[in-house]
Amino acid sequence: MADDAVSVTAVVEAVRENRLWQRHMDIAAIGATGRGGVNRQALTPEDGQARRLMLEWASELGFTASVDAIGNLFIRRAGAQPASDPVVAGSHLDSQPTGGNFDGVFGVLAALEVLEAANDAGVVTGRPLELVVWTNEEGARFQPATMGSAVYAGALQLETVLASSDSDGVTVEQALAGTLKAAPVPVRRDFRSPMAAYVEAHIEQGPVLESTGNTIGVVTGIQGLRWFQVEVGGEEAHAGTTPRSNRRDALAAAVAMVTKLQALMFDESDTVRFTVGRFEVAPNSPNTIPGRVVFTIDFRHPDQDVLTRLGDRVEPVCRAEAQDCTVKVVETMNAPPTEFDPDVRDLVRSAARRQAFRHMDMTSGATHDAKFMAGLCPSGMIFVPCESGVSHNEAENASAADLAAGARVLAEVAIRLANR
Amino acid sequence: MADDAVSVTAVVEAVRENRLWQRHMDIAAIGATGRGGVNRQALTPEDGQARRLMLEWASELGFTASVDAIGNLFIRRAGAQPASDPVVAGSHLDSQPTGGNFDGVFGVLAALEVLEAANDAGVVTGRPLELVVWTNEEGARFQPATMGSAVYAGALQLETVLASSDSDGVTVEQALAGTLKAAPVPVRRDFRSPMAAYVEAHIEQGPVLESTGNTIGVVTGIQGLRWFQVEVGGEEAHAGTTPRSNRRDALAAAVAMVTKLQALMFDESDTVRFTVGRFEVAPNSPNTIPGRVVFTIDFRHPDQDVLTRLGDRVEPVCRAEAQDCTVKVVETMNAPPTEFDPDVRDLVRSAARRQAFRHMDMTSGATHDAKFMAGLCPSGMIFVPCESGVSHNEAENASAADLAAGARVLAEVAIRLANR
Numbered sequence: 001m002a003d004d005a006v007s008v009t010a011v012v013e014a015v016r017e018n019r020l021w022q023r024h025m026d027i028a029a030i031g032a033t034g035r036g037g038v039n040r041q042a043l044t045p046e047d048g049q050a051r052r053l054m055l056e057w058a059s060e061l062g063f064t065a066s067v068d069a070i071g072n073l074f075i076r077r078a079g080a081q082p083a084s085d086p087v088v089a090g091s092h093l094d095s096q097p098t099g100g101n102f103d104g105v106f107g108v109l110a111a112l113e114v115l116e117a118a119n120d121a122g123v124v125t126g127r128p129l130e131l132v133v134w135t136n137e138e139g140a141r142f143q144p145a146t147m148g149s150a151v152y153a154g155a156l157q158l159e160t161v162l163a164s165s166d167s168d169g170v171t172v173e174q175a176l177a178g179t180l181k182a183a184p185v186p187v188r189r190d191f192r193s194p195m196a197a198y199v200e201a202h203i204e205q206g207p208v209l210e211s212t213g214n215t216i217g218v219v220t221g222i223q224g225l226r227w228f229q230v231e232v233g234g235e236e237a238h239a240g241t242t243p244r245s246n247r248r249d250a251l252a253a254a255v256a257m258v259t260k261l262q263a264l265m266f267d268e269s270d271t272v273r274f275t276v277g278r279f280e281v282a283p284n285s286p287n288t289i290p291g292r293v294v295f296t297i298d299f300r301h302p303d304q305d306v307l308t309r310l311g312d313r314v315e316p317v318c319r320a321e322a323q324d325c326t327v328k329v330v331e332t333m334n335a336p337p338t339e340f341d342p343d344v345r346d347l348v349r350s351a352a353r354r355q356a357f358r359h360m361d362m363t364s365g366a367t368h369d370a371k372f373m374a375g376l377c378p379s380g381m382i383f384v385p386c387e388s389g390v391s392h393n394e395a396e397n398a399s400a401a402d403l404a405a406g407a408r409v410l411a412e413v414a415i416r417l418a419n420r
Numbered sequence: 421m422a423d424d425a426v427s428v429t430a431v432v433e434a435v436r437e438n439r440l441w442q443r444h445m446d447i448a449a450i451g452a453t454g455r456g457g458v459n460r461q462a463l464t465p466e467d468g469q470a471r472r473l474m475l476e477w478a479s480e481l482g483f484t485a486s487v488d489a490i491g492n493l494f495i496r497r498a499g500a501q502p503a504s505d506p507v508v509a510g511s512h513l514d515s516q517p518t519g520g521n522f523d524g525v526f527g528v529l530a531a532l533e534v535l536e537a538a539n540d541a542g543v544v545t546g547r548p549l550e551l552v553v554w555t556n557e558e559g560a561r562f563q564p565a566t567m568g569s570a571v572y573a574g575a576l577q578l579e580t581v582l583a584s585s586d587s588d589g590v591t592v593e594q595a596l597a598g599t600l601k602a603a604p605v606p607v608r609r610d611f612r613s614p615m616a617a618y619v620e621a622h623i624e625q626g627p628v629l630e631s632t633g634n635t636i637g638v639v640t641g642i643q644g645l646r647w648f649q650v651e652v653g654g655e656e657a658h659a660g661t662t663p664r665s666n667r668r669d670a671l672a673a674a675v676a677m678v679t680k681l682q683a684l685m686f687d688e689s690d691t692v693r694f695t696v697g698r699f700e701v702a703p704n705s706p707n708t709i710p711g712r713v714v715f716t717i718d719f720r721h722p723d724q725d726v727l728t729r730l731g732d733r734v735e736p737v738c739r740a741e742a743q744d745c746t747v748k749v750v751e752t753m754n755a756p757p758t759e760f761d762p763d764v765r766d767l768v769r770s771a772a773r774r775q776a777f778r779h780m781d782m783t784s785g786a787t788h789d790a791k792f793m794a795g796l797c798p799s800g801m802i803f804v805p806c807e808s809g810v811s812h813n814e815a816e817n818a819s820a821a822d823l824a825a826g827a828r829v830l831a832e833v834a835i836r837l838a839n840r
Binding site: 139236238266285 | 665669682696709718
């Protein structure tokens, strides 16, 4: 094993901005919408294609691959101590239906860049270095989000999520079989296989780094999150003949629920994040009174007490506004606020300082797979700026220089952790 | 030409309840959902199949067919005076996405029953008797509703409606070509070809006949209707990272619009019919702030002044509630209240009286193709009860006896009109 300071410098200097950028463009071509973004939802043929490209790159570089039963893909660069627990870095390749080219992809490609830079620098680490591609981080096609990391960590049962289906009735189990056929990996990986540490690089998905002129965000934690699905049942009837007093209008009831929930969630400090992102009406015909509405609630806050107090009011508020309709409220995800490992935070901070990148501590508004790793091993995250804070949008953008800066900080942190 | 009273009696007595019911069941099998109803939306393969069955029945009975450029299908039983304007009866075969087995179908099959009963009775009428199947009455797949009769009457331009597309981007022109291929008719019919009279039989789609113990509704007119489509444009953004004050949330704005519109449309007398039946969100993902919502408004009232006053407020209310979103309001249909021809109403009333069916005068809450015919020729409608007033619902039901009663009243009215 080489002297740590020399190894760190060599790997950091071997990070190539152009190579990292080009790989982002290669992945962006898979599921490209033609409007600047991608639709590469989890376990679609496009997801399979992106995984296959990762496997090709890994194979060319001499790395080995393994996959677990929910499809999380691991790519390993061997270390001097092959039996020691690996240092893992990664994120996800799946996107929102109208997603950008950096969300998730950056964390995966930054990890690949670190592994390849270690090759180029001829550095042998003590522990193996691993890259991970988590399955279905976005939760757009299949709920819940961060599915792969949650199952890996034991926070969700495999059987439960395999039965989860998309809006066409296709299950995770069916879709996953197709993905693993498109991007086959013979070696199996167990859930909860030990990791020495986990570090995830990601675009900020908010405006803070850009507006404060910082290049690196030292992520201290992730706000907590509760997801709900509300199903409202009314009665289909003719729009022209049915008096208001005889109606059981699922849309009218759902609109009343959303309005009251907005009032419940209003805070002067603008800290609560409350979103109704999906709202589906049946039969969705202009002249039929809706018989069924299903909508989702995404509620986040950094404070566990607020999460508990307001989140527990969701179902009572929906029931109070149900009018003559039936209502079923299911909590589909409940994640407390996460605090990242102080040691990993220190490593990120000192790497940014040593490499002379302006940096700041910050909490993550978005959830990430690192949340579930934090319960398994020392974990942390590195943020880089994205243009105007825009994400979950085809206009999402980041600069090649900032992405390379994030990869260089990741390289330093990973090499230091792998040589401990 | 036979003596009128003898002919009328002969044809009325030749109406067969079982045959009429069986034909309803035959049509109900096309697009059957397995839950008791049908999904036979306009210009789908199922619509084509139902039209083909009509053509087969017509051909077996010696009737001739013609079709116009929007796909309205006419089936003619010749009269003694072949050049005279026909007496026309009919309705539609297309359904709501989760529709019933009687809405529209009854008016078509009652007309066929009258034509066949005239055959069976050996009656030759003066004027030809015609059956019409209007294209896309429901407006579920393609907007606007009552498309075929509106184009026939000149109330809509053919070019405009041919370019109308469904939610998959398929145009009426494309879908119509497929339907006419599935159910080909070589003879062309001109729009606005003269008719001596038009009579449409239909289930009531409301609870009044059943609850008052009447079998026949003498329809005096149709309430007026205005349809709007509202498109709200926001900005897609990450649900976890974007503060409320930075959001342009298309769903939040749309919910505010619907809430204010409900307040605007509230009347103590419960005469206003206000429905938001379609509400579509993009990208419709739980953790992305919606960037676009499109919703429809179906607003009806018997009084033209109320239609004008409240309908003209729709766009200002939507603009006032747009928050930071863009809003585009398009009025997709504007139909004043219709009054049916007093002479046709008298004929319906006296036929019901002569045949000893309990009957009452009533206005129609639903719109029908007869609305557009009323501007072209003396027109009227005959209602029969439907179970619990339920319609636009797979549970829609009607009794074979009531359907036969409606067909017998239609027979008498049609024969009398055709012998004038």
